[in-house]
C-alpha cells in the first residue's frame with residue numbers, strides 16, 4: 001500500500017527534547033503577557049453562555065469579573081505518603097518563615113499567603129496569587145517563586161492548573177491497571193496518573209500509555225514524565241480516533257489489549273482557560289465548539305471501545321461549552337445503548353464546588369440559536385450534526401452526574417468532567433455508526449451527517465482558538481495501522497471491532513472525511529472488510545491472551561490483563577521474576593516486533609523510528625549483572641528493551657520496562673503501537689575491555705533511582721564533604737596508594753570520541769565538558785586540568801579519606817555509583833538506603849526522593865562524575881539545602897544575620913536573575929556546613 005499524500009513522515013528529531021518553561025508567568029495582570037492588549041470582553045461569549053445558563057442565577061457578574069482576573073499559580077506535590085507529606089510540611093514551614101503569619105501588604109493591597117487547595121486530598125496541592133510586579137516589590141514573594149522553581153526542577157513539585165488535577169483524582173488508579181491517556185501532551189495529568197500507578201508499588205504490573213497525535217508535543221510528554229523515573233510508561237503518537245486495538249496475530253486468540261482506565265482529555269476550544277489565555281476573549285466564537293464536537297466524539301467513541309468491561313473512562317475538557325461537553329457525553333451514552341453509564345462522583349472531593357451537567361442547551365451557528373436539529377434539517381446549507389443537540393433521551397441519562405467547575409467557585413479555571421463506567425460490551429448497536437449496519441432510522445440520520453459537513457472555523461485564526469483541536473486532525477493517518485505486512489489484520493470471530501472504520505469516520509464530519517479520503521483501511525476489520533460480528537464476541541471480558549488459547553509469544557506467561565477467570569494480573573501469583581544471575585533465561589524471546597528489520601534503515605513501519613525490541617543478549621546481560629552485582633529482583637533478562645533492530649548485539653542504550661509494559665509490547669507483535677518512548681533508560685553502552693569484566697554498559701544517571709536498590713557492587717559511600725567536592729570539581733584525583741594498574745587497557749571507542757554521557761540529560765556542550773578524556777582516566781584538557789593516562793592532576797588535593805579509598809580499592813575500574821554514607825544521609829534527612837529508595841518509589845515520589853547518588857567513573861588515578869553539569873548542580877543544590885537545614889541552631893542564626901550570596905541553579909545556568917534577596921530571606925539558602933566545598937565558599941575564595 002502506497003504512502004498516502006496526507007501522511008506526514010515522522011523523524012526521530014521530532015521527538016527531541018524541548019523544554020517548556022512552566023514557571024513563565026503568562027498574563028499576570030501587570031501589563032505583560034497576553035493580558036496586555038486583551039479586550040477582556042466578548043459580547044458573543046457573554047450572550048452565548050447566558051443562553052446556555054451554565055452559571056447559577058445571580059452569579060453572572062461575579063463569574064465575568066473572575067474571568068477577567070489572572071489565574072493563581074497552583075502546584076502539586078509529587079507522589080504521596082511520607083515523602084510527600086514531609087515536603088508539604090517543609091514548604092508550609094518555609095512559606096511561614098518567609099512571609100510570616102500575618103497578612104502581606106503590597107501597595108496597600110492585602111495578599112493572601114500560599115494556601116492548600118481545599119478539595120485536594122492531604123493538602124498536597126497549593127496555590128498562590130501574586131503578580132509579577134508584586135513579586136518584584138516584595139523580595140519575600142520573589143523568594144517563594146524561586147523556591148517553587150527550584151523544587152520544580154528537582155522534581156518534587158509540579159506546576160499544574162488546579163482544575164486539571166481533577167480527572168486523575170476521579171479515576172481510581174491501581175497499580176495493576178492498564179491506563180490509556182489518549183490526548184496526553186504536555187502531560188501534567190499523565191504525570192499524576194503515573195504517580196498514582198506507583199502508589200503502593202515500586203514496579204507496578206500495570207502501565208500508562210501517554211498518547212498524543214502531535215509528534216512535537218510527544219516530546220513535551222517525554223520531558224514532563226522523565227523526572228518520575230517510571231519504567232511503566234509508554235509514549236505513543238497516534239490519532240486517538242484511530243488508536244489501535246493491539247493484539248496477537250494468532251487467529252485463535254482474542255488477546256486484544258483493553259484498558260482498565262482511559263482518560264480522554266480531548267482537544268477543545270479551551271475557553272475555561274480564559275484567565276490564563278486572555279486572547280480567547282478576542283477570538284471566541286461558538287463555531288469552534290461546533291467544529292470540535294465531531295472530533296471529540298470520535299475520540300470518545302474509540303476510547304470507549306478500547307475500554308475493558310468494568311473499566312472506567314473519564315471525559316474532560318477545559319471548555320464551558322455544552323456542545324463540547326454534555327452533547328458528546330450524551331451521544332456516547334446514546335450509542336452505547338446501556339453499555340456505558342455515568343458514575344455518580346458527587347461524594348468524591350467533597351470540598352470541590354461544582355455544577356451538575358445540563359440536560360438542555362442550545363446550538364448556535366451563523367444564523368442564530370437553534371434548539372433542535374429539526375429546526376435546521378430542512379435547510380440546504382446548514383452545517384450542524386444531530387448529535388450537537390439535546391434530544392429527549394438526555395433526561396434519562398443522569399447528566400447531573402457530569403460536573404462543570406466554574407472559576408468563581410474554585411479560584412481556578414473552568415473545567416468539565418464526566419466519569420463513565422463500562423457495563424457490558426459495545427455490541428451491534430455501537431457499530432451502527434457504520435451506516436452499512438445502521439437501523440433504518442439511524443441510517444437516515446447518518447446519511448444526513450455525511451451529506452452535511454460540520455461547520456468549522458473558517459479562518460486560521462479561528463481554528464487556532466481551538467486548543468490543539470482541529471489543527472491536530474491533520475495528523476490523522478500519519479501511519480497506516482491497517483496494514484500489517486501488507487495484510488489487513490483479521491480479528492477472530494466475535495472481536496469487539498468497535499474501532500471506527502473509514503466509513504464510520506466519514507459519517508462524523510470533515511475531520512473524519514479526511515480519514516476516508518486518505519484511502520486507508522480501517523484498523524481492524526474482518527476479512528470482508530466489515531466489522532466482525534460483535535454479538536458473538538463474548539469479548540467484553542475476554543481481553544486476555546489466555547481467554548481461548550495461548551499466545552505463542554506469551555506461552556506459559558500470564559496474559560497482559562489477567563486470566564480468563566477475570567482475576568486481575570496483580571492478584572494472581574507473580575510469575576517467576578528474573579532468571580537469577582548465571583542461570584539460563586527461561587523467558588522465551590519475544591521475537592521481532594513488527595516483522596523484523598523495520599527500523600529507520602529498513603524504511604520502517606513508522607518511517608524514521610526504530611522498533612522497540614526486547615534485549616535478550618544473555619552474555620551481555622549476565623556481564624552487567626555480574627559487574628554491578630545486580631539482585632535478581634531487577635528482572636534484567638526479561639524487562640530490558642532497546643530501540644534498535646532485534647539482532648543488534650549491543651545497542652547504545654538499554655531501557656528497563658515494567659512487567660506490564662513488557663507484556664504489552666510482547667502482545668503488540670504487529671508493532672501496531674507507534675512507540676516514541678518507553679520505559680526508563682538504565683544502561684548506556686561503554687566501550688571498554690577490562691581483564692576482570694566483559695560488561696559493556698554503565699548505569700545511566702536517569703535510571704539510578706530505579707536500579708540502585710538492586711545494586712550490590714561498585715557502590716562507594718562518601719562523606720558529605722567529599723560528595724560535595726565530587727559534585728563541584730566533577731573529577732577528583734586519588735593518592736598514589738589508590739592508583740590502579742591495568743592488566744588490559746580500557747579502550748576508548750573506535751572513533752576516538754568520548755564515551756557518550758547521559759545524552760538526554762546533558763546538552764551537547766556538557767558532553768564536550770565531559771570529565772573523562774578517555775575511557776580509562778579522568779580528565780585532561782577538557783576539564784581544564786592536567787591528568788589523564790594515570791598522571792596526577794596538578795593543584796588538586798587528592799581524596800584522602802581512608803574509608804573511601806578502601807572502598808575504591810574494592811571497586812573494579814569502570815562505572816561505580818557514589819552516594820552519601822548511610823548515617824550522614826539519615827542525619828541530613830535524605831533517603832539513604834535501598835529500603836528507603838524502594839519506599840520512595842512505592843509512594844510514587846520516585847526521582848525526587850531517591851537517594852543522593854551519582855554515576856561515576858573509577859579510573860586508574862581519579863574518580864570522575866559521569867553526568868552533566870546541570871545534573872551535578874541539582875544534586876549540589878539538594879545537598880547544600882540539606883546541610884543548611886541541619887546546621888546547629890547557633891550557626892543558622894549567624895548565617896541568617898550575615899546572609900551569603902549563594903549562586904542559585906538558575907543563576908549558574910544563566911536562566912534567571914541573581915537571587916540576592918532570596919538568600920537574605922530563606923534560611924535554607926545559608927551556606928553549607930561543609931564550607932570548604934560549598935559553591936558559595938568557592939565563589940568567595942575566587
Ligand SMILES: C[S@@+](CC[C@H](N)C(=O)[O-])C[C@H]1O[C@@H](n2cnc3c(N)ncnc32)[C@H](O)[C@@H]1O
Nearest residue numbers: 183184185186187188189213239240265468472
Ligand atoms: C487539552 S490538550 C491535553 C492536555 C493534557 N491532557 C494534559 O493534561 O497536559 C489536548 C491534546 O490533544 C492532542 N490532540 C489533538 N487532536 C488529537 C487526536 N486526534 N488524537 C490524539 N491527540 C490529539 C493535542 O495535541 C493536545 O496535546
